Amino acid sequence: MKIKLHFLSLCLPILILLFYSSFNIIYSQSWNAIGSGTNxxxxxxxVFNGQLIAAGQFSSPATNIARxxxxxxxxxGSGLNGAVNGLTIFNGNLIAVGxxxxxxxxxxxxxxxAWSPLGLGTNDTVFAVTVYSNTLRIGGKFTTAGGINCNRVSFWNGSQWGTMGTPNGVNNTVYALTVFNSDLIIGGQFTSAGSLTTCNRIVRxxxxxxxxxxxxxxxxxxxxSLSVFNNQVYVGGNYTSIGGVTVNNLARWTGANWNTVASGTNGPVRTLVTAGTNLIVGGSFTNIGNSIARWNGSAFSTLGSGITGGNxxxxxxxxWSNVLIAAGEFTNAGLLDIPASNIAGYGSVPAAPVLISPPDGANGQSTTPVLDWxxxxxxxxxxxxxSLNANFTTLVSNTNNLTVSTLTVPSGILTNNTTYFWRANASNGLGTSPWSLIRFFTTALTGIINTQEIPVKFNLYQNYPNPFNPVTRIRFDLPAGNTGSRIILSVYDINGKLVNEILNTEYSAGIWEVDYNASELSSGIYFYKIYAGSFFAVHKMAVIK
Structure with missing residues (x-):
């Protein structure tokens, strides 16, 4: 027995360490597959309408574009019958080019x-798309757009295509576009643009x-690739130098001159995107991270073990949804070489929220409480x-997709003198946290009951203020008697439909003042009625918003 206890005492710290280590892994950042990916x-x-859109050259899970x-x-829809090279949003619609x-x-x-064309489109491949000066801008290897001569760049103003510059366009393929201050930055393989006879591969x-x-x-x-970060233009590609100075596939333009970005990369840079306080760099390299890394303005750092496998x-x-999405050509992602067919997400499933208010076990809460976490x-x-119970088998409210950590419970859901249990969770693109710890509170009307002065007769007063938005106070006097009966105070719309039952409780003589919150009602005329023992009365009130 002593040997077993000694063994347990040695193992227990290790078990505890493993437990907490595994707990931390759950919430630490890592790479994750996005469904079955693409073939x-x-x-x-x-991101379009809250959903992640992926496009390229695949036949599964859809034809070259999927959400x-x-x-x-x-x-x-039925997808697109050829390669998709770029995506943007213009006038509320998703634009695909390729x-x-x-x-x-x-x-x-x-x-x-549904899909629809933009005029006659172009006569050849489009590689890049963005929005500049309230118009859609495209770049590629085409020479006409909308049937007019547009050498590799053009714009769509919502109804027709147009040329860019005189003479218009550039003399070779355009692969990237971005906006910097008041200029459109164009990058590719060209050496001249408009009347400029020399503008090697990039121009404003x-x-x-x-x-x-x-x-x-x-x-x-x-x-x-092009992106703006810290008010500088970052330029990625498969080049080696600028003005004879070695830069290795990545450089930055300050607005007046060129600078290096550390020692660059040992392979092509194909995407540059700002994410918070970092620039995300993606491509085919290994020296700053496996195919992906982040730059904070002074140094590179890795994103886990990056992207591996395949090309x-x-x-x-x-x-998307607080998750960094990386897409391209690969089979694996992360430390554990998680299978991820050409698309993966970097982040962590959120931790459970901590409930803040109402305080646990609080009494006398409004029937429209503010829940905060x-x-x-x-x-x-x-x-x-x-819920009406701690097992949450009797739900009275189930609200999802809240973008803030607070919820005002609408009127008409909770009733007075009732105990409610509540909990919250958190979600992002990788999943949903466990539920928080459970709290409970008990409701009561907000108001005053004066039982020291017993009225001699029944009276229902006009609410005040009236008109109101959103809270008004209703006062009524209840004389002695009517023992064993109930007080029912309700609100009806102009058609006589019950919209709220404010009060349903045992009769108690006194001067009552009850606050009513009409935040869930639209503007209009309503009636409040009271049944109290043998008494009945009704008054009109107006909600103005």
Whole structure:
């Protein structure tokens, strides 16, 4: 027996350590699969109407473009019949560009239910899309847009395509677009733009139709990605130098000159996206992280073990539901080489919230209480349940998708002199936390009952203030007698429909003053009626919002 106890005493600290370590792993950041992913490369990801959109070259889970609802992949109509290279949002619609003909010639618009073309589209592939000066801007290898000559860049104003500059466009393929201050930054493989005979692979375009060089430009190969971070333009690609200075695929433009970004990368940079206080860098490299890393303005840091397997290329990133999404060509992600077919999420499932108010076991609470709980750092939404029992088998309210950590319970849900149990959870794109610890409170009307002065006769007074928004006070006098009967105070709309039962309790003589909150009612005329023993009365009141 002594040996067993000694063994247990040695093992117990280890078991405790393992328990807490496993608990921390649950809430530490890591890479996670997004459903079953895709069976081909993903070129672009974006958030549209709260859902994650992924597009590229795949046939499953849909044809080249799909949406992730948080639990399943779904198609967008019948999809698009060719590669999708870029996504943006313009005038409330999702815009897809690439090399396809269904939905539109290389440019198509999705309104949430159907695809539609943007005029005649283009005569060749579109690689890049953004919004600049309230118009849609595209870049690629096309030479016409809407049937007019547009050398590799063009704009759509909502009704027709137009040219950019005189002479218009650039002399070779455009792969990236971004907006910097009042200019559109264009990157690709070109060496001239408009009247500029030299603007190597990157140029500024202004709404007056002029192109401006950015120093000596990029020395060789291609610009593949652009983003603005800390008021500088970051330029990614597969180039090696600028003005003869080695930069290795990544550099930054201050607005006046070029600077290095540490020592660059040992492979192409294909995506640059700002996420909070960091710039997310993605591509095909290993020296700053496996295909993905973050830059804080002075140094790189890894995101776990990054992206691995297959061709291991990150082509696009976006933050969705407080989760960093990486997409491209890969088979695995993270320390444990989690299978993740071309798309993965980096983050953690939120911890459970901590309930703040009402205080646990509080009495005399309003029937429209404000429920408050702690913010959870990685949460994007919250859920709250109210129940008549601690097992939550008798729910009276189940609210989800709250974006703030507070909820005012609408009138008409809770009744007076009742004990309620409540709890909250937190969610993001990776899942939902456990429920919080349970609290309970007991309701009562907010008001005053004066039983020291017993009225000699019954009276229902006009509410005050009236009209009101949203709270008014109703006073009534109840004389002695009517023992064993009840007081019922109710509100009806102008059609005689019951909208609220304010009070339903045992008769008690005295001067009553009851606060009524009409925050859930629309503007209009209402009637409040009281039945108290043998007494009955009704008055009219007006809600104005």
């Amino acid at each position: 081909g490369k993903v070129n672009a990801v974006i 992730w609802t948080g639990s399943a992949w779904q198609p967008l 090399a396809f003909s269904t939905g539109g010639n290389n440019v198509a618009s999705w309104n949430g239910t 375009y202004n709404t007056n139709g002029t192109y401006t060089a950015m120093g000596s430009g990029i020395d060789n190969n291609q610009v593949l 291991a290329t990150v082509r696009s990133t976006v933050t 702690s913010d959870v750092s990685s949460a994007s939404t919250y859920g709250v349940q109210l």
